Amino acid sequence: MNIxxxxxxxxxxxxxxxxxxxxxxxxxxxxxxxGYRNYTENDVHVLRFVRRARDLGFSVAEIDGLLxxxxxxxxxxxxxxxxxxxxxEDLRQRIADMQEMAGTLQQLVMGCSGDDRPDCPILADxxxxxxxxxxxxxxxxxxxxxxxxxxxxxxRR
Amino acid sequence: MNIxxxxxxxxxxxxxxxxxxxxxxxxxxxxxxxGYRNYTENDVHVLRFVRRARDLGFSVAEIDGLLxxxxxxxxxxxxxxxxxxxxxEDLRQRIADMQEMAGTLQQLVMGCSGDDRPDCPILADxxxxxxxxxxxxxxxxxxxxxxxxxxxxxxRR
DNA sequence: CCTTGACCTTCCAACGATGGCAAGGTCCAT
DNA sequence: ATGGACCTTGCCATCGTTGGAAGGTCAAGG
Numbered sequence: 001m002n003i004x005x006x007x008x009x010x011x012x013x014x015x016x017x018x019x020x021x022x023x024x025x026x027x028x029x030x031x032x033x034x035g036y037r038n039y040t041e042n043d044v045h046v047l048r049f050v051r052r053a054r055d056l057g058f059s060v061a062e063i064d065g066l067l068x069x070x071x072x073x074x075x076x077x078x079x080x081x082x083x084x085x086x087x088x089e090d091l092r093q094r095i096a097d098m099q100e101m102a103g104t105l106q107q108l109v110m111g112c113s114g115d116d117r118p119d120c121p122i123l124a125d126x127x128x129x130x131x132x133x134x135x136x137x138x139x140x141x142x143x144x145x146x147x148x149x150x151x152x153x154x155x156r157r
Numbered sequence: 158m159n160i161x162x163x164x165x166x167x168x169x170x171x172x173x174x175x176x177x178x179x180x181x182x183x184x185x186x187x188x189x190x191x192g193y194r195n196y197t198e199n200d201v202h203v204l205r206f207v208r209r210a211r212d213l214g215f216s217v218a219e220i221d222g223l224l225x226x227x228x229x230x231x232x233x234x235x236x237x238x239x240x241x242x243x244x245x246e247d248l249r250q251r252i253a254d255m256q257e258m259a260g261t262l263q264q265l266v267m268g269c270s271g272d273d274r275p276d277c278p279i280l281a282d283x284x285x286x287x288x289x290x291x292x293x294x295x296x297x298x299x300x301x302x303x304x305x306x307x308x309x310x311x312x313r314r
Numbered sequence: 315c316c317t318t319g320a321c322c323t324t325c326c327a328a329c330g331a332t333g334g335c336a337a338g339g340t341c342c343a344t
Numbered sequence: 345a346t347g348g349a350c351c352t353t354g355c356c357a358t359c360g361t362t363g364g365a366a367g368g369t370c371a372a373g374g
Contacts, residue, residue, distance in 0.1 A: 002351070015333065015334090031372090069280065073276075076274070078271045095252055101212075102248040102252065110214050115233065116233045122238055123227050161321065172361070176360080184334090192369085
């Protein structure tokens with residue numbers, strides 16, 4: 001089976017199949033004399049596994065762990081469950097963050113006349129976050145502190 | 158005010174301030190003789206606006222639009238509202254997608270013993286999505302169709 | 315005056331997952 | 345033999361953000 005057929009059969013694009021191979025998520029496919037990648041039904045099975053896991057929002061790194069457990073007949077289901085629970089927790093956190101954003105915006109939007117006049121509580125809040133709309137200071141995903149203000153012995157002029 | 162002080166005062170990292178300047182989101186700051194960027198209280202005000210908008214999940218492109226409206230005293234609040242509503246819709250869609258993922262996973266996790274045994278419905282579902290857990294086929298954010306299967310007049314051997 | 319260290323500058327690379335395009339080789343039916 | 349669908353590799357773009365390197369500046373303290 002060629003890569004295009006494997007792509008059709010698995011729902012993973014040919015591009016991504018090559019990418020997964022290059023990054024080591026899946027083993028390198030065998031090649032024909034002409035250099036074409038060759039796939040078996042089993043390979044497609046693996047690809048479908050990957051596809052499904054992506055659909056469930058697992059990162060490629062997580063899928064790597066899941067694939068190893070999948071292949072390991074002596075795995076402990078606890079390990080699988082841990083990965084899944086961690087991912088659920090991640091999803092819940094992101095959902096909560098986005099719900100808070102949406103809720104705040106909804107509040108602001110409701111106060112906006114949405115006509116030809118310039119006055120708008122949305123812009124007003126962006127300018128000076130109101131206590132009501134600001135909520136607890138949240139950290140965006142992946143955001144990390146700056147190196148921190150290193151102290152100067154005497155204040156800057 | 159130096160960039161570091163503007164960063165501290167606005168909550169936007171110095172790195173990002175330079176980035177926003179380079180991409181044209183904010184105007185280029187004036188410079189000292191030595192080439193240091195110089196910021197005013199008003200610049201910090203703009204940066205806080207940007208920061209707040211990022212916290213609410215607006216993309217940089219959307220913030221660009223919001224900033225222009227903010228600066229325009231003859232803006233129509235309807236334009237602001239439209240951007241906000243579009244963003245809310247986007248958030249809701251993503252929330253729904255993630256909730257579905259989390260729900261499916263929660264189902265699977267509940268069926269997993271999470272002990273030393275290898276049997277695990279989570280892996281089983283990844284292998285062969287069950288109708289119950291599969292749901293309607295959803296499209297991941299940004300996912301786009303492959304070029305499509307171009308038809309071969311006769312089937313491949 | 316010189317050193318130190320905190321700060322600033324620019325430039326380049328990386329992340330994650332995916333798509334797009336280009337230049338070239340292969341396979342197969344007509 | 346020709347055409348066209350397919351394959352190959354490789355590089356670029358996305359998006360927002362961080363990290364680092366190499367080097368210049370500034371102020372305080374010895």
